[in-house]
Amino acid sequence: MGTGTVRAEAADEAAERRREQRGWYFYDWACSVYSTSVLTVFLGPYLTSVAESAADADGFVHPLGVPVRAGSFFAYCVSASVILAVLLMPMAGAAADRTGRKKPLLAAAAYVGATATTGLFLLDGHRYLLGGVLLIVANASLAVSMVLYNSYLPQIAPPEERDAVSSRGWAFGYASGSLVLIANLVLFTAHGSFGVSETAAVRICLASAGLWWGAFTLVPLRRLRDRRAPKDATAAARGHGWRQLAATVRDMRHRPLTLAFLLAYLIYNDGIQTVISQASVYGSEELGLSQSTLITAVLMVQVLAVAGALGMGWLARRHGAKRTILGSLIAWAVTLGAGYFLPAGAPVGFFVLAGGIGLVLGGSQALSRSLFSHLVPPGKEAEYFSAYEMSDRGMSWLGPLLFGVTYQLTGSYRDAIVSLVVFFALGFVLLARVPVRRAISEAGNPVPDRI
Template identity: 80%
Template sequence: MSAQTTDQAESGAEDGRGAASAAAAAASKAARKREQHGWYFYDFACSVYSTSVLTVFLGPYLTAVAKAAADADGYVHPLGIPVRAGSYFAYSVSASVILAVLIMPLAGAIADRSGRKKPLLAAAAYTGAAATTGMFLLGGDRYLLGGLLLIVANASLSVSMVLYNAYLPQISTPDERDTVSSRGWAFGYTSGAFVLVLNLVLFQGHDSFGLSEGAAVRICLASAGLWWGAFTIIPLRRLRDRAVVREAGPTVSGWKQLIATLKDMRRYPLTLSFLLAYLIYNDGVQTVISQASIYGSEELELEQSTLIVAVLLVQILAVAGALGMGRLAALYGAKRTILGSLAAWGLTLAAGYFLPARTPVWFFALASMIGLVLGGSQALSRSLFSHLVPAGKEAEYFSAYEMSDRGLSWVGPLVFGITYQVTGSYRDAIISLVVFFALGFVLLARVPVRRAVEAAGNPVPERI
């Protein structure tokens, strides 16, 4: 064979290998995109529960059911314990947090050790969806059933989010992660807003549909469960489990697993530093979300319909906020963008302190500001943390992250309540929350995220 023929053969082989490599890369990207699109739809499925059930309908309705079952002194007696009917919903939420705290670390450890996140995600999702659908039965004085269903649904949502979030570093490259996380939040806010509009049409026009107000509420509650279950099918069809990349070990109780995870995090002090900063500023975020309606009704003297419209406005604008801040992160990095959002949170609370009473337009302006920073700050925090998680420990570490998100956000409400008790002013209570964003800003600014990513053994994206 001549030298020219040999060169041509080698060149053809190289071209063949190059074409095969390009084809493999294209196939890998297509598979990754398919999983990402499926992943978005779990947020689309479960966010309706957070919006319609927890934020709008269940609290007032379950409280009314408890009051219908109360004795002459206004108390109900679950398990023989006297509980003021007006506090029953809050205590049920607290009980769900305690249950979630026990289960989340255990579920994360089992997922990492077995490599089978999807069956666990399915179990948690459909348990929560079934409990939510069962809320259709909350008529008359069935407050015990209502509390039980709330505890099961809330805890199931928390467990499912641990498993859902743990997929993020597996289905996206480091440079894609901010965008993918932001799109997931945007999908969730989109579905929350859409279903809330449908629910409000039914609720406001229940007479024209031949329904009582209570029946309309129960349909709204159950519809969230049906929505959750129906759209969970999409991620379960598209997500896939990975082989375990660490040695299997025995599973332990929830608390012991959480302690073991935190001890393991001591090997990654920069990851732990970020988690501490997130715990503090996210406590402020969650408190604003939970207490804004009280501030609006008690201090600003606004009607319930105004507050519901404000919730809807937050949902709609959070979509734009999540996508917009995702683009900013691509330009300036996730850390800088989160720091900017924390500054915006502080300014929003300062503006809220000066809002005049009985002026819905200004409250809508405040809701708009919250919506624009809410989705982005949450989405980018999730994606930034995913860079700091060692491979093979995604679910375990995200259980600690989810604990910060859902299980430990109690200091903010306590500060809010104590401030109001001491001063008698909700304005002073709302401005007291600025400290969470200021302290979180300082702690996050001190975290060298590039070194943190390297220390976790992960590739460092171009902008972080």
Template identity: 75%
Template sequence: GLWWGLFAIVPLVRLRDRRSGPSAASAGRPLSGGFRQLLATVKDMRRYPLTLFFLLAYLVYNDGVQTVISQASVYGSAELGLDQTTLIGAVLLVQVLAVAGALLLGRLAQRYGAKRTVLGSLVAWTATVAAAYFLPAGEPVWFYVLAAAIGMVMGGSQALSRSLFSQMVPRGKEAEYFSVYEVSDRGTSWLGPLLFGLTYQLTGSYRDAIFSLVGFFVLGFVLLARVPVHRAVAAAGNRAPERI
């Protein structure tokens, strides 16, 4: 809570509302107007199929990311027999290293491009989740190593994905499109836990359940690799950076 509260001060103090007034879709009744605006934005996004294609790829691999984060403690306690102190320490380690990972992957993106860097992070996610299958029970050190690996790729893959998406958004519609970005993320967040739970029910093994999440990263990699980023940026009316 302190972590989120501290960083919430930055946008609350520094950001300014640049709207000239409420949109026609959201004027009057905020709740129903919000849904109308969301529907209008989704319809508008159909004019940019490459942006939608990227969003699909993101939703697939990010569902794997979110499931690993949410189910890691279950895996650590139920399968590896680790205590709460170890699990809490691993969670804190992930949050701290996510900052360093985001900075590191940001530097790599400057050199190799954001798309290539995200693809590389998906390879790292695949290797990390596969390695989790072989972790020995009752060995907190190896669980910390796994947490460190997750932290190093988590922050960067999410931050660079937002950066890529922002390049594919028409100017003046950033808030609308990122609203759909977040709503879509929440709308598909049940797929990973569903696969995790079904795999455990069918096999009785949390190791098989955690390994099943590799599919999200492999499929996400394939979809993202097929996104023509430069064409998507140009189709949105933006100028692509030299490396993206």
């Protein structure tokens, strides 16, 4: 085979890889609107208000006969959604590795989640239970879809490209969230001009996130391609559910450094996910900020997160992903500590903290994903990323549970928010102890020059 032919084939392969990468970015573009508009901005305060309207004289609702303070209902639903995801994600990862057909599974998870999100339009009056059920279904579906989405990363990007590709994916997601939040802000603040009530405007914003999620999922489904599963991966993926997860963890015992990274990530990402889901509740209920102020603050987070994800990707290329992530965890802890002292009714301080979160939010998550991709043995991408997603979203019920219990016991959202500092402090200590270069080598992957 001539040199020219080899070069032509290499160029074709690179072009196909770039095409897949661009399609892959669009799933972040599709689903991040749910995380931003639904989970971070609108659903927490709105579902809490619906629960409060249905509460008894003591401020409690009684789902399935259990007394729950109305202000804790949203946090508990987030925890319940993650427990459901824990049951489903290992099965999705095992099926993807066993069959090599990730796209049909990704499509199923995405469209169940998009449908449940669109159904939030029906949330009004005293229907807090309907809102809780739809939240649980949508959140669990998002977690399952992310198992499959993340598992494509080692297949579409060689080691030297993964930090950049992962960061671009997050940047696409935050750009999408910013664009839709601008539309949400216009509708919400000028709802009278559009002939709808404030409540109807919120419901439209919630439902539009589901429609956006479903529409743009078509792009990755067209661009990404399934690959034949390796025989050893197929044999390893014959388990189901918890049995498959147990098999994955047993396999990780032969790679204890990969397991150590997952433990660190489980801890600090639990804090990140809880801040994302509970910040708007803290702003509205404890600080007394208006919905328009919260939307503006989250919009600032989205815009700065695009620059933050790309900027932290640049820092990782200069200083290594591990050091950059450790620096971001310090920033998270400082931000939460400052948030405890914010005065009520003063949006300026909230905007300052939102800006700090935006600069580290996307980068800390993007670099964690790309760093883990180096620790995955070849041929076990979906299996290992199901365990990763258990850490990313699947085990992120501890933070909302701690937040909800702290509020239930103290009646103070300030105590609830500052309690999350423990996740970032402990995660920092655990991650600092992981020798990532040796972990990559033990996983059977080439070690980048800087990691």
